[in-house]
Amino acid sequence: MKIKYILPMFFLATACTKQPKLEGLDLEKWKADKGGCSGERTKNIEKLKSLKEEIKGVSSNDIDDYLGRPDVQQLADRNQEYYIYFLEKGKHCETLQEKSDAQSMVLRFSAMGMATEATFQRGVPK
Template sequence: MIKRLFVVQVLSLALLSSCGVPEEFQAFNSKAWKEDRYACKGQRAELVDDFEQIRKDLYGQKEYVVRNLLGKPDQEELLKRSERIYYYYIETGDQCADRTKMSGANRIELRLNSLAKVSEINYRYPDQVKKLE
């Protein structure tokens, strides 16, 4: 009985820890990012510098980490071999009026490979984003 209870506790702890956000992303204001869906409130534009701080650490992270950190993508594209691109707008644009169509507004394009790990992170207009050296 005690052995079974111990196993249940260990499994519960493992499950809870797998759903969170790794420590290196704790400083990022995930809540503000998620609350500004489609970047219509203008909050994400203010968080781009903070996103740049964690950008390199996102490479190789699993999909659940991305979703816990950035929330559901504003738009998503399914590619061949189960690869996907998540789109997160970082400036207001036409997507605020019609969320069913892709907007020309600047956005983060986050590619997930067939293993559901981040393999590429780009901006639609990279020259408009100040990157950290």
């Protein structure tokens, strides 16, 4: 009997996700600049830094829709996940397997698939 109430509540909670307001970003150019290798993403670094609070609470599915698939995707402890988007050209542009220290934006997602943190760094998390 309880499952009858729990299941609909779960679907309601996951259906109502936050839609980010990413005004000022040309998302088509962002998606087209895979790995930041064309230099389009570099133009958006300061804007992205100002929007990092807006990204928190957004589902990984919505991030995929807005920013496209990440350049690198990593699984972490407790079913957490990291999406890494390179913001500038680096070694990864010549060879995908090459470790790169190019500037990147790292989004951390909880086990529920919600963005909990957005950081800017060099390369990928260790």
